Amino acid sequence: MKKIFSILTIGSLFLTSCVNGDEDFNNNQSQPYVVSAEVLFTNAQKELTDQMITPSVNLNVFRFMQHYLASTTYRNDARFIFTGTRRVPDNMWLALYTDVLGNLDEAKKGIAKETKPTAMTEQVWQKQQANKLAIVNLVEIYTYQVLVDSFGNVPYSQALKPETIVLPKYDDAKTIYEDLVSRLNVILSTLDSGYPSFTSGDNFYNGNVSGWITFANSLKLKIGINLADVNPTLAKQTVESAANAGVITANSGNTLFQYDSTSPNFNRIYAEVIASGRQDFIAEEGIVNSMNSLNDPRRASYFEAMSDGTYVGGVVGLANIYDENSSIGEGLLSPNEPGVLFDAAEINFYLAEGAARGYSLASPAQVYYENAIRASMQYWGINSADIATYLTSPNVAYSAANWKQRIGEQAWIAMYNRGFESWNFYRRLDYPTLTAPNATPAADGKVPTRLTYPINEQTVNGANWTSASSAIGGDKLTTKLFWDIN
Template identity: 75%
Template structure:
C-alpha cells in the first residue's frame, strides 16, 4: 500500500538478501523479513543520504540549478523549476530521505538492542559500545531531519517513525522541530564515550571513530544554530557558542566523507549519472563560471573543463535554456572519478559558519576575517590549490573580507566553495541573500524567482490530504516562494 510508505516505513527492504536453508521450518513464516545486521542498515542509510545530497539526477536533486552551478542541454523544465510534472522531484526526495535514510536508521536502532554480547567483552564495555552506536545513529537522523525541514518547512517528525500505530502522521511545526533537534544533540553528545568503540564495521564515514562523531555532532549543532540567527538570535548565539566551545570541524583532515568504492552500484553519483550513463545533459552555468573567471579563481580547472579550441577558457550556459554541449564547459574531471568521496561536512562550510557567527558578534574564538580566510584556504586545499595562488586570491580586493559587507563576502565565497554541494549552498543563499541571482526562465510557479523551498509531494496531497492541508495553511501556502521559518529576510 503506497500510503504506508508515504512517510517512513523500513527502507531496509532493499538490503535484504536471500540464503539457502535446509531446515524443515524455513518457509513457515514467509511474510517475515530477514533481519539484517545493524551495521548494514547503517551503511545503507549513510549511502542513501550521500547519494541524495550529491546526485545531479534531475529526478532527485535540483539544487545545482537553484544555485546557478549547472545548466542543461535538454530537459529545460527541470532547470526552470517545474517539479510537479513527470519528474516529481519533491516526491522523490521526500521518499529517499524518509524511507531510504530514516527507514534504515530506524531499523538499525531496533536491531542494536537485540544483539548478543560477545563473550570476551564485559557488560560495561558492551553497554558503552552499544550506547555509542545508538547515539551516532541518532545524530545522522538529526542531520536528515534538518535537511527535510530546510527543504519543505513543516514536516512529519513526532509521528514519522511510528507506522505500527500511525499510518498518516501529522506535520510538526518546523520551529518546534529545530528546537528539539538542538535538545536531542545536547542530550546525545555527552553520552558518546571515546574510551569505547562504536561500529567496528558499517560506518563508511568515520570508521566508528567516536571522537570524530562528537566533532560531527557539534558541527551539526553549529549549522542548526546559525540558521536560527535571524529568527531567534538568543537561541542561535547560545547554540553556536556551545557547539564551538565543545569542538567543531575546522580542518579538512576531519571532513565527513563517504567512501564510494568505485564499482557498480557504488559509484560516486556524479560518475553514475554522467560517465556510466553516457549522458551529455549538463554544462557549467554562466553564473558560477563568470564569477570565478572574474576572480581568476584557481579552482576552475577542478570545477570545469575548458572549452575546446585555441581560445580555451571556461564558458557557461544559461540555466533554464537549452545549451550547447560542445561550446560550453562541462563538469570537471576531478568530480567524475567513480570513487570520489561524498561530502556531508567539510572544513570550508564550518569555517564560513564561524565567520558569520563572529560577524554577528558571537564569541567563537576568532575573528570573522580569520575564519573567512581559513574557509577559502581549506576549500582551495580540497582541490589541490595551495601556496602563492591562495595568497594571491585572498589579496584580491573583491575577495578581501569586508566587515561592512560581511553577508556579501561570505555569501559569495561560500557559493563558490560549495560548488559540488548545492543544498548547503542554497542554505547560505537563503540566509545571507548573496550572491544576487535571478531566474528569468523560471516557471510561473516560481514567480520568476529562485525557489526558497520545495513543495510538498503530490502523493502527500492525495494520501495524507488532511495533514498536508493543515501544514500548507500553517506555512502560508504550499508554494516554491514561501520561505522556511528561519528565512525571514
C-alpha cells in the same frame, strides 16, 4: 548497493491502507535473512550521501537553483517545474524518509536486539551500544534538518510509526529545530570516546567516536547559525557552545562517504555524467563568470576548459548546446570520489558568520573566512601561493562592512559541489544575487525558497497536508522557511 529497509518504514508516509489488527499482518513470512544494524547503517549513509550529491534531475535540482549547472536536455527541471512526470519533491521525500530514516530506524531496532559477547565486560558493552545508538541518531538528526530546510513543516513526532499512525501530522518546523538542538545536547553528553562503537558499517568515521563528537558539534553549529535571524539568543548560545566544544576546521575531519570504483557503488556524479553516457549537464554562466572575474584557480577542477583554454557557461532554464559550453570538470568525475556531508570550508564559513554577528568565538570573522577559502582551495589541490594571491584580491578580501556579501559569495563558490548547503547560505544571507528569468511562473521568476510538498501527500495525507500548508503560508515555491525572514 541493495536498498535494505522494512516495508514498515514506508507505511507512515506513503501507504493508504488502514492499520490491521491481525498480529501477523506485518510479518514477512518470506524474509530470507535478518539484516544487521551495521548493514542497515551503511545503507542509510549511502542513500543520504547519494541524495545530497547526485545531479540526477529526478532527485536533486539544487545545482540548478544555485546557478552551478545548466541543462542541455531536460529544461523543465532547470525551470523549477517539479510537478510533472519527475515529481522531484516526491522523490526526495521518499528517499529521505524511506531509504535513509527507514534504514536508520531499523538499525536502531537491530542494535537493541544485539547480545553481548562473552569476553566483553558489561560496562564496555553498555557504553558501546550507547555510542552506536547516539551515532545513528546523529545521522537521523542531520536528515530531519535537510527535510525541514527543504519543505518547512514535516512529519516528525508521528513519523516512522506505521503500526499505529498511518497518516502522520506535520510538526512545526521551528519546534523541530529546537528539539534537534536538545537531542544533540543529549547525544553529546552520551558519546564517550573512551569506548568503541561500530566495528564495521560506519563509512563516515569507521566507528571513531571522537570523529562523531566533532560531527555532532558541527551539526549543532549548522543548526544554530540557521536560527540567527529568528532566534538570536538560542542561535548565539548554540553556536558558541558547539564551537567551543570542537567542530570540523580542517579537511582531515571532513565527513566523507567513500564510494567504490565499480557499479552500483560508484559516486553518483560519475554515474550520471560518465557511466550514463549522456551529455545532460554543463556549467552555468553565473558561477563560471564569477570565477572568471576573480581568476579563481579552482576553475580547472570545477569545469572542463574549452579548446582555447577559456571557461564558458550556459544559461539555466534554457536548452543549451553541450559542445559550446564547459562541462563538469574532471576533478569531480572519479568513480570513487568521496561524497561530502560536512567539510572544513562549510564549517569555517559558519564560524565566520557567527563572529561577524558578534558571537564570542576564538577568532575574528576574517580569520575564519580566510580559513574557509583556504580549506576549499586545499581540498581541490590549489598551491599556497595561489591561495595567498586570491585572498588579497580586492573582491575577495574580507570586509566587515559587507560581511554577508563576502561570506555569501565565497561560500557559494566553495559549495559548488554541494548545492543544498549552498542554497541554505543563499537563503540565509541573500547573497550572491541570483536571478531566474526562465523560472516557472509558480516560482514568480525567482530562485525557489523551498520545495513544494509531494503530490502524493496531497492525495494520501490530504488533511495533514492542508493543515501544514496553511501553517507555513501556502504550499508554494516562494514560501519562506521560518528561519528565512530577510
